[in-house]
Amino acid sequence: MLLAIAPTALAQKPSPKAADVYVDAKGVLRWQGSKQEVALFGVNYTTPFAYSYRAHQKLGINLEKAIDQDVYHLSRLGIDAFRVHVWDVEITDTLGNILQNEHLRLLDYLVQRLKQRRIKIILTPIAYWGNGYPEKDTAQTGFSSIYPKGRAYNNERAVRAQENYLKQFLNHRNQYTGQLNREDPDIIAYEVCNEPHYRQPEAEVSHFVERMVQAMRSTGYQKPIFYNIAESPTVANAILNSPVQGFTFQWYPSALVGGHTLQGNMLPLVSQYPIPYAQDPRFSRKPRMVYEFESADILQPVMYPLMARSFRSAGMQWATQFAYDPLAIAFANTEYQTHYLNLAYTPAKALSLLIAGKVFRDVKRGQPFGAYPQDSVFNNFRVSYRAGLSELNTPEEFYYTSTTTTQPRKPTALRRLAGTGSSPLVTYEGTGAYFLDQLATGVWRLEVMPDAIPVRDPFATTSLRQPVVRIAWNTQPLRLRLPGLGTDFTVRGLNEGNTFQGQATGGTVRLQPGVYVVAARGKNTAAFTAQTQVGAIRLGEFVAPAPTPLPTQVVHTAPTQLPAGRPTILQATVAGADAADSLFLVAQHFYGRTRALPMRRLTLTTAEATVPADLLYPGLLRYWVVVKHNGRATTFPGGFAGSPQDWDYAPREHWEAPIVAAGAALPLFVAAQDQQRVEVGGVNGAGWADYVTSGNGQLALRLLQSPPAPTPIPFADAAAPVAFLRAYFADRLASRATEAGTFRELVIRGRRGAGAGRARLVLTTRDAAAYVAEVEFGEDMQEVRVPLSAFRPGAQLLLPRPYPSFLPLSFQTAGPATLPLAQAEVLQVLLEPAATPAPAANARPFLDLESIYLR
Incomplete structure (x- = not known):
């Protein structure tokens, strides 16, 4: 019985231990032996190269051991696919000759370790990237250091260097496995280059792609060659007509580098992945893969499974997240600030990737699904x-x-x-x-x-x-x-x-x-x-980071408002406090009465206290958290010795929250305070955002319309909004939840200028239903009142704008006939395009917003 059960107990239904792939007559990628469809799901991972390599060295981390640890975690998460764009700039010279250096050796080592865990590989030999991000580029030796993306495909010297490099890379013999890259059965395909930037004429692109494919085939390489079709849509025909055997895509549904954690229901952004070339026979008869995807700036563990489902509906047979954070540097998330995924440091999100892999292998290729519902339940x-x-x-x-x-x-x-x-x-x-x-x-x-x-x-x-x-x-x-x-x-x-x-x-x-x-x-x-x-x-393998060697910390964000006359629970996250330590919330009504309130330890890392109603009369609540360890008090924020109740406690740091009477206005957006918690910007290159000061000296968000593009922007909708504000406010409304039914209007202080178009307001609920109202602003800064009764069911804009740009711009789902304010969580303000050109040649239509309140 032991022998029968044990071999499959930890298995994730792995792909064949050693099997090549082929593309059948219908354009489906299949395993040579079983003839079954390929469906592989995993990650990108970059430790042998660039910043990750340097960061490990800076911290004194053994790189081989780091790779061993990370590959174990990938295996534990059921990963069976690995992809990376090789930093050619670090392993070649300017002529495309491969350099036998540490970066190449570590890539060989990584490939060996992945093979041992039965993880299949697709490599992209040409990255075109510098090796600096997030730092400056350093010690670059390769052709990509002198030929940028925009010139690499139509400069003869650059093309020859890439031909030379591709031949040498495919003929490189892995010093750990002894296999040539082009013959390794676990390297099942290649994508030629990473996110190329092309422009017209298409003939130059066609010529380049043909030469790259010919260079690879000249080595005797016979497996599939994939090519990116999503990055340069203006020359898509050149890629569709090329001799490549498959096409690659990426998906960043919440854009990139938002600068803070995105809040609210983002699932509409991943409800579907429609491909504009889906009906083109040049496309439909070839396999497709997702080389990179991520729910950037989102920690919610719900995005990956729906992304995997959408990929399979779109016919994808490979999908790899970008990028799994190496364990040794995941504590700081410095490799790619907008991405964050690691089993130890983001456990729930990592398990959602495990589940997404199951989705990807379970859902049939091309299987249709309905639009995202309130709670999405499908298959298992x-x-x-x-x-x-x-x-x-x-x-x-x-x-x-x-x-x-x-x-x-x-x-x-x-x-x-x-x-x-x-x-x-x-x-x-x-x-x-x-x-x-x-x-x-x-x-x-x-x-x-x-x-x-x-x-x-x-x-x-x-x-x-x-x-x-x-x-x-x-x-x-x-x-x-x-x-x-x-x-x-x-x-x-x-x-x-x-x-x-x-x-x-x-x-x-x-x-x-x-x-x-x-x-x-x-x-x-x-x-x-x-x-x-x-x-x-x-069975005995275990990889986990050591305890963080830092003193006790208390993490808390003060609420925007507290309701007067009702007890309120305040919660905090506690790190580094022992189970025997005691915690107190010291609460003070400004210079009024002060109370020390014992905090309840919900878990070892969370605590809460109830502030009584007699402290919560209209005014300002100031408060601190005191941690007592072995009789010694440490006060937060700040981590200062002593207690605020000591006569000589000098630090001025504290948390505070206004205490408001029933009927007070609730701020949804205040330009002077909320820059770090809202999303702003343009839509498909049609606009941008800035902060300015208005005539009364107050800070205002300015949404602007861009000048007309010199050439058409692919997939752009001329009638779409040009710029936006997205403000999450569910946490603010929660503190006034009992009054949600008493609010009657939105009060917006703003103005528009230079012939700007109308503004559209959208309120979305936690179930993704949207309610829309139009608003007119004058040229002078003024308060504009919009009754909540004016909001009607409609569509929300998918914000931040998903990439690639061919993805849907809006989403609509059914909800109650009238706005359920208690369930609302996000406000969108959308600047529509100007009906006529700006009155002055150098003027840009704009909308200024100082504040938006519920009243």
């Missing part, structure tokens, strides 16, 4: 924005990204479970991910990751000197209710240094992070050792 999956939850539930597997009450479909048949939070089978207060894999009847492998505690916005400016997530190795109770396990199961540590041996009481055991064999009482588990190989991993 559930995605819920309201619950912040992605979920997979089959008889054998149960995965979830947040606490869930869903009952497993068939508990007695369950073989694999993974989650964060709690479920009917697992109760756990920690914030890290955990995995349970059945090894035999009544015997399971349990892997518990340490707590990940967010302490800064990971999408704001980052630095290796500034952690955005802290790691804590807390010992916490874990309760299991697995069929056949019983309530007095035994637990034995497996990973290196883990000597724990114990027995559960009432189904509960207290554990540190690590790997354990969990068995029903009386089961003999001697056969399961740390070296036992199961699937692609050894």
Whole structure:
């Protein structure tokens, strides 16, 4: 029985261990041996190159060990696809000759490790990128250092260098596997170059692509060659007519580099991925892949599964997220500020990637789905924005990204479970991910990751000197209710240094992070050792970052308003405080009465206190959090010694919130205060945004219309809005939830100039229903009142604008006939194009916004 079960216990239905691929007559990528369709899902990962390489060196990290650790985590997340654009600028000279250096050696090493974990590979040999971002370029030797994207395809010297490089790269022999890149069965295809920038005439593009394909084929390489068709749509015909065997796409549905975490229901942005070439026979008879995708600036663990579903509906057979953060530098999210994904540091989002991989392999290629509903349930999956939850539930597997009450479909048949939070089978207060894999009847492998505690916005400016997530190795109770396990199961540590041996009481055991064999009482588990190989991993493997060596921190954001006359709960995240430490909220009504309120420890990392109504009369509440450890007090914000109640406590830092009476206006947007929590900009190159001062000296957001483009912008809609403001306000409305039914109007202080078009207001709910009203502004700064009754069901603009630009611009779904304000969470202000040219040649139509209030 052990031999029958163990080999598949941890498996993620891997692709063939060694099998080439081919494209059939209908344009479907298939495995040579089984003839089955290829459907692979994974990540990009960049440690051998560029900033990642330098950051590891700066921190004194052994790069081979770092790769080993990260590839283990990728395997644990069920990844079976890896792609990277090779930084040719670091491994070639200006003539395209390959340099035998550390970057190339580490790529070889990475390929070897991926192969050992049964992860298939597609490489993009030409990146065209410099190697600096987010720093300056440094020590570049290759042809891309002198030939930028816009010249690389029509400069003869550049073309010859690329031909030379492609031949040498395909003929490069991996020093660890001994295989030529062009013959390695686990490198199943190549994409020629990364995001090329082309312009008319198309003949130059066609000539370049043909020469690149010819150079690759001249080596004897026979597997598929893919080419990007999404980046330069003005020359799409050249790519469609080319001899390549497949096409590549990317998807950044929330744009890139927002500078802060995006809030609100973003699922409409990933409801579908329509391709403009889908009916073109030159396109439909060739396979397609997604070389990069990401829900940029979003931590919600709900985006990836719907993205995977949309990809499969669009016919994709490969999709790789960009980019998985290396464990050694993920604490700071410095590699790509707008991306953040790591099993240890973003556990819920990482598990959503695991679930997305299951979606990608489960959904049939081309399978249609309806538009995004309130809670999306399909096949064996559930995605819920309201619950912040992605979920997979089959008889054998149960995965979830947040606490869930869903009952497993068939508990007695369950073989694999993974989650964060709690479920009917697992109760756990920690914030890290955990995995349970059945090894035999009544015997399971349990892997518990340490707590990940967010302490800064990971999408704001980052630095290796500034952690955005802290790691804590807390010992916490874990309760299991697995069929056949019983309530007095035994637990034995497996990973290196883990000597724990114990027995559960009432189904509960207290554990540190690590790997354990969990068995029903009386089961003999001697056969399961740390070296036992199961699937692609050894049972004792465990990779987790060390505890973050920082003092105690308290993280809290003050509410915009507090309602007068009602008790209010204030919560904080606590990192580095022991279970025995006591916490107090010191609350003061400005210079009035002061109270020290004990805080309740909800978990080891969260605490809350109730501010009584007698402190909450109209005015200003100032408050602090005091942590007492071994009799010594430390006060936050700031982490200062002492307490605000001490006569000589000198620091001035504190949190504060206005206390407002019923009927007070609620700010949805104030230009002078909200720059870091709103999204602003242009739409498809038609506009942009800035901040200016108005005549009364107040700061105002200015939305502007761009001058006409010299050439048509592909896929642009001339009637679409030119610029936008997107403001999330659900957190502000929540503090006044009992008054939501009393608000009657939006009051906007603004003006428009230089012949600007009308403004459109859109309020969207948490279920993505949109309500629209038009508003007219004069040339002078004034208050404009828009009754909430004027809002009618309509479409929201998909913001920030998705990329590529051929993706849908708007989304509409059914909702109540009238605006349900209590469910509203986002305001959009859209500047429509001017009906006539601006009165002056150098004038740009604009809309200025000082503030927007609910009243």
